Amino acid sequence: MVSLKNKDPNSKYCYRHRPDSKCRRAADESKMALIQRDLETLSAGDRQAITNRLCEQHIGRKCEKCNWGLPKLEKKRLREWKIHQQRTLPPALPPTLPPTQVTIIDDHHPPVSTSTKRAAEPNEDEGQAKRQCIKEGANGNVENKDSGLGKQFRPWKDVYRDRFKVGSNWQKGRCTIKTFSGHANGVTCLQFDDNMLATGSYDATIKIWNIERGEVVQTLQGHTMGIRALQFDDRMLVSGSLDGTVKIWNWRTGACINTLNHQGGVITVHMEGDFLASGSMDRSIKIFNFKTQQSFSLRGHTDWVNQVRLDVTSRTLLSASDDCTVKMWDLDSRTCIRTYEGHVGQVQQVLALPDDFEFEDETSREVDASSTASNRSVTPVTSPSPHSSSRQAEERVAYGPVFSNDPERPLPPRYMLTGSLDATLRLWDTATGKSPRCFWGHVEGVWGLAVDTLRYVSGANDATVKVWEPRTGKCERTFTGHSGPVTCVGLSDSRFASGGEDGEVRLYSFEGEPSECLERGTPS
Known part of the structure; x- marks a missing residue:
């Protein structure tokens, strides 16, 4: 490691590898906004060239100047945990935890932090x-x-009126922030609902929080290495760990109900209906049927499987991998239907978009711009409805014999969104395999991704969270605050959450009157 003493700020070391600028420092909000605006003025070719250079320099290689690399977070943490895996798990935190902090800031008053340890x-x-x-x-x-x-x-x-306020606050970036601190290591995964937050960490524990009180109400212990993925519903919680196991918990009592095994660390889990899917460092995907208690494996990726997403209706599964590809699988025949190639970095996230999703392509925006200049009213061109009979017929042919030979079988989601360590998000047409849009803005790899019909939220190694407008692909706002990479994000209609390697979860709420909110995000 290069000494920080007498460090020349104008040295040849790449900005990402300079210890003095990289170590535990939050992103600069104003600089990120300027970078976002500059990126949006570049042509698609220039953007792609920048992405390629970022990947060639930082993913899977070492900088020739400073001889320091950017390892994937999981592999870095895995090495650390292998050193300590013979030690006992860290003791549970005492019942009285540091109170969750609520930050409220406006343009006229300094930041104020207040304890939320009060009756619900x-x-x-x-x-x-x-x-x-x-x-x-x-x-x-x-x-x-x-x-x-x-x-x-x-x-x-x-x-x-309340929904209108929420929409207005999203648009203007006005929100209040709660910070949840309690893990002894970086947060890797999270999920929240009305008043419950579940978080997993490299400290090998899962914590269940009461959002209103800001307190841990349950700590799940049993994994021997870092937690990499979790998902809960009102019945149970499923977790995947670098110790190679998937555990099923009664999260209300803290009891472990069942344990499933992989040959390598588990990176991702997803349950839907009667099925549970998990992806692993051993390059395989396992499918477990709760009803029949049977399981099988899907193999085809040549590197870690970072994300799996079931679609039980169409009996398909999407998977993202460090081999830079996304695959669609047929759960009936247990074969790969299609491989999607386009990212130049390891793909960390893949999410299917809602059936009613539509987007504005480049042609529609050009037509709209020219019509505005000539004072003519033109209806924006959007993607045709995915439910039209002609569209479905075309899709069945495009997906191949799995669907063309079974006209009654429901089709997979038409669009999906992916996030990659090449620092981009990509929109895909799953039927054609084409990527009609690439989202530019992050300057380092994307780790976390959450979507709904109104917005996308992404978290990246550059310590920022970005909110995107789905139809136009424009980055609406950039949020800073984490002092390290943002590894996971969650989204609801009025809130989003981000978890970081700094061990904190930040929950942004867009409810309430404007005077009660904080204009935190930087407009892009």
């Missing part, structure tokens, strides 16, 4: 999803018809 307040929306029948009263309020108690619920106008 009633959730006024709790339980509404289970009500079978509601009706609107004469005063515009909604009543529970089945209860017979005439209980008052929120008027629809109030709900609409």
Whole structure:
């Protein structure tokens, strides 16, 4: 390692490999915004050239100037854990944890941190999803018809107003931030719902947090190496670890229900319906059927499998790998239907997009721009509906005999999104195998990705989180705050969360009045 003493800031060392600029330092918000704007002015060819140079210099190689490489986080941590794997697991933290910090900042006042260790307040929306029948009263309020108690619920106008506030706050980047600290090492995976947050770490533990109180309510211990993936529902939690096992937990009691094994460390898990899929460092994918208790393997990748996503409806699976490819698998025949090539770095994430997803291609934007210049009104060109009969017929032929020979079989999701260590996101047409759009903005590899119909959220090795507009592909805002790589992200309609190698999870909430929020993200 190069000494920091008398370090020449104008040396030949590449910026990413300079210890003084790399070690545990948060990203500079204003610089990231300028980089984003500059990237968006470049042609597609120039962007691709930059991506290729980044990958050639930093992925799988060492810098010739400083002889220091950028190893993948998992391999780096795996070496560390192999050294210490004979030691006992770290003891559980005491019941009284440091309180979660809530940060509220505006343009006129300094940052203020407040403890959130207080009694939970009633959730006024709790339980509404289970009500079978509601009706609107004469005063515009909604009543529970089945209860017979005439209980008052929120008027629809109030709900609409709140949703409008959330949308406006997203657009302007106004949010409050809660920081969850408690892991003894970097956070690698997370998932949250209304008031529950689950986090996994290289410290070999899974923590279940009460979001409102900011407290750990359960710590799951049993893995002997770092946790790399998790997913929970109201019944159970599934976790994958570098110790080569997948564990199924009753997360409410902390009990381990079952353990499944790989020959190598488990990098990813995904459960849907009766199926559980896992991807491993041993280059294989395992599928386990909860109903039949049977399992089988899919083989074809030539390097680590970083992400798997089941689509039980179409009986297919998507997988992303360090071999720089994404594959679609047929679960019936257990064969690979298609391989998607285009990334020049290891692919870390793959997510199927909703069926109603549409995007504006380059042609539509050019037409729209020219029509604006000539003061003519032109309807934007978007992708045709994926449900049209002619479109489905074309897709069946494109997917091959697996679907063309079975006209009743539901088709896979039409579009998917991927994130790679080449620092880009890519949109793919799964039927044609083409990538109609590449998302540029991060200056280092993308580790985390979350999507819905309104936005994409990505976290990267450059310590930033970016929010993207799906239809146009524009980066709307960049968030900083982590003091190391952002390894995982989660997304809901009014919040997103990011976990980092710095051991923290930051939860951004876009609810509330503008005066209560913080304009934190830098517009791009």
